[in-house]
Amino acid sequence: MSRWFNTAGPCQADIHYMLSPTSRLPDLERLISQRSYFVIHAPRQTGKTTAMLALAEQLTSSGRYTALVVSAEVGTPFRHDPGAAELSILDAWWASAQFDLPSDLHPSAFWDEAQPGRRIQAALQAWARSSPRPLVLFIDEIDSLQDEALISVLRQLGDGYRTRPKNFPLSVGLIGLRDVRDYKVASGGSDRLNTSSPFNIKVRSLTLRNFNATEVAQLYQQHTEDTGQVFTNEAIQTAFDLTQGQPWLVNALAKEVVEEMVTDINVAITPEHIFKAKETLIARQDTHLDSLAEKLREPRVKAIIEPMLAGGALGDTPSDDRQYLIDLGLLRRDPEGGLVIANPIYREVIPRVLVQGTQDSLPHISPSWLTKSGELNIDALLHAFLAFWRQHGEPLLGSAVYHEIAPHLVLMAFLHRVVNGGGTLEREYAIGRDRMDLCLRYRKITLGIELKVWRDKKKDPLEAGLEQLDAYLARLGEDFGWLVIFDRRSNALPLESRLATQITTTKNGRSVTVVRA
Incomplete structure (x- = not known):
C-alpha cells in the first residue's frame, strides 16, 4: 500500500488519498483578478491549507502571479510584542518563499530594515516592487495571532x-478558523474584535464546504483502486451519514478501519466496521475531537x-455567537430550519465530554444488572438506578459542568458504567424538542429512555413525555421504555419522598416505566 488516509496536516498527493484540493473552494481566481482582499474561514481539518497550497502552486504555474502560502503561527508566542512577532513571521515567510517558489520569484533581500510595527508592510512593499509578477499572498493561521501582534499585522x-x-500584494487572503470579528484581542472589555475594522478592506468572507456523498465515495474508491479492498455502498453511505462529509472524520473512519480493524484486503468494508470505528474514535478522542471538546x-x-442538550429554545443568544459555533464546525443550519449539531459523531462526542467529570466522580457500582450469562436484566437495572440516585444523585449534580442539564449528565454517567461492559448509549436531542432521548443497547436488549425536566411554572410533563416516548419507541421498533422525569421545581418534595416508579401504557399500547426523580 503506497497511499493512506490522512488525518494530520496538509495532504500530499504521493502518499495520501485525496480529492482535487481546489474543487471545494469558491471562485477565488475571480476575486484575485479583481485585486480583492478576502477571508477564508472553516473548521480545523477541513482541507483549507491543502487547498490553498494547491491554488498557490496553480497560480504561480500559470505564469501570471507570484503566489505563496505563508503562516502567521510562529508569531503566536509574541502576542504583546509586535516587533518580535514581525521578525519571526518574516523569517518564516522568507523560508517559505525559498522552498516553494522558483528562484526568479524569490524576494530580493532579507527584510529587516524597517522600524518595529511597520516591518511586514515594508517587506511586502519591497517584494511587490521587485517581483516580475503581481504578488498574491495567502496568510494561513492568521487567527493564531492575538492582541497587539494581531492588530499590528x-x-x-x-x-x-x-x-x-x-507597491503591495495584488491580493491577500487571510486563512483561519474564524472570521475577522472573532479574532482574539484583549481590548475594550471583550476578548474578540467584534468588528472587521482593522481589516475593513476585505471584500468577502468565504468558507470551505464539507465533502458531499459523491466525494466520499470517490475518496474511498481510491483505496479500492490501490488495494482491491472494497467499501460496500452501504458502508460509504454510513460513513457519510455519520460524518456529514466532515473531511477529517471521513478520513479518520476509513483509516481506523483499513489500518487497524480490517487489514485483510480481501475482506470488504461493511457498515458494521464503520460503526465500530466510530465508537473507537469517540472513545479515543483523537486530537481533532479533543480540540472541539475544549470549546464546550x-x-x-x-x-x-x-439548551440544545435539554431540548429547549436558544432564547436571546447573539447571532455572532451562533455563527461562531457554525464556524467552529460544531453546528450547522438544517435545510429544514434551525440549528443542529453538525453530525452524529459530534452529537455523541459533546455529551460524552460533558459527562466525564461526573463519571469520574461516581462511586464503585457493582454490575447487579447483569445475569449470570452476562445479559442485561432491565428490572435489576431499574432497581440499581433507583438505589444509585437515592444515595448519590443529588450530591453528584454539583459535579456537572452544565448545571441546567445536571440530572441528564448524572444519569448518562451511570448508564456509561452499564454499557462499558459491552453496550452502547446513543442520544438524540435538538432545539425545541423539550427532551433528550437515550437508546441503551446491550447485546439483545434495546432500551429507549426519555428524559424530561419539570420546572417552575410548568405543568407535569408526564402526558407530553408519554406521547413523545411512544413515537421514539416506534422508531426503535420497541414496545417498552422508560420515561424519567426530573423534578427541578423550587417546591419539589425531598428526593426520598418523590423518588418512585409506576408502570403505565401509551395510547398505542406500549408499556412505559415512569421514574419520578
Whole structure:
C-alpha cells in the first residue's frame, strides 16, 4: 500500500488519498483578478491549507502571479510584542518563499530594515516592487495571532492596501478558523474584535464546504483502486451519514478501519466496521475531537449547547455567537430550519465530554444488572438506578459542568458504567424538542429512555413525555421504555419522598416505566 488516509496536516498527493484540493473552494481566481482582499474561514481539518497550497502552486504555474502560502503561527508566542512577532513571521515567510517558489520569484533581500510595527508592510512593499509578477499572498493561521501582534499585522495590511499592485500584494487572503470579528484581542472589555475594522478592506468572507456523498465515495474508491479492498455502498453511505462529509472524520473512519480493524484486503468494508470505528474514535478522542471538546467550556458555547442538550429554545443568544459555533464546525443550519449539531459523531462526542467529570466522580457500582450469562436484566437495572440516585444523585449534580442539564449528565454517567461492559448509549436531542432521548443497547436488549425536566411554572410533563416516548419507541421498533422525569421545581418534595416508579401504557399500547426523580 503506497497511499493512506490522512488525518494530520496538509495532504500530499504521493502518499495520501485525496480529492482535487481546489474543487471545494469558491471562485477565488475571480476575486484575485479583481485585486480583492478576502477571508477564508472553516473548521480545523477541513482541507483549507491543502487547498490553498494547491491554488498557490496553480497560480504561480500559470505564469501570471507570484503566489505563496505563508503562516502567521510562529508569531503566536509574541502576542504583546509586535516587533518580535514581525521578525519571526518574516523569517518564516522568507523560508517559505525559498522552498516553494522558483528562484526568479524569490524576494530580493532579507527584510529587516524597517522600524518595529511597520516591518511586514515594508517587506511586502519591497517584494511587490521587485517581483516580475503581481504578488498574491495567502496568510494561513492568521487567527493564531492575538492582541497587539494581531492588530499590528492587520493594520499594516490595511495601510498598504491602497498601493497595490505595484507597491503591495495584488491580493491577500487571510486563512483561519474564524472570521475577522472573532479574532482574539484583549481590548475594550471583550476578548474578540467584534468588528472587521482593522481589516475593513476585505471584500468577502468565504468558507470551505464539507465533502458531499459523491466525494466520499470517490475518496474511498481510491483505496479500492490501490488495494482491491472494497467499501460496500452501504458502508460509504454510513460513513457519510455519520460524518456529514466532515473531511477529517471521513478520513479518520476509513483509516481506523483499513489500518487497524480490517487489514485483510480481501475482506470488504461493511457498515458494521464503520460503526465500530466510530465508537473507537469517540472513545479515543483523537486530537481533532479533543480540540472541539475544549470549546464546550467557553461561556458563549455553553449558552447555546446547554439548551440544545435539554431540548429547549436558544432564547436571546447573539447571532455572532451562533455563527461562531457554525464556524467552529460544531453546528450547522438544517435545510429544514434551525440549528443542529453538525453530525452524529459530534452529537455523541459533546455529551460524552460533558459527562466525564461526573463519571469520574461516581462511586464503585457493582454490575447487579447483569445475569449470570452476562445479559442485561432491565428490572435489576431499574432497581440499581433507583438505589444509585437515592444515595448519590443529588450530591453528584454539583459535579456537572452544565448545571441546567445536571440530572441528564448524572444519569448518562451511570448508564456509561452499564454499557462499558459491552453496550452502547446513543442520544438524540435538538432545539425545541423539550427532551433528550437515550437508546441503551446491550447485546439483545434495546432500551429507549426519555428524559424530561419539570420546572417552575410548568405543568407535569408526564402526558407530553408519554406521547413523545411512544413515537421514539416506534422508531426503535420497541414496545417498552422508560420515561424519567426530573423534578427541578423550587417546591419539589425531598428526593426520598418523590423518588418512585409506576408502570403505565401509551395510547398505542406500549408499556412505559415512569421514574419520578
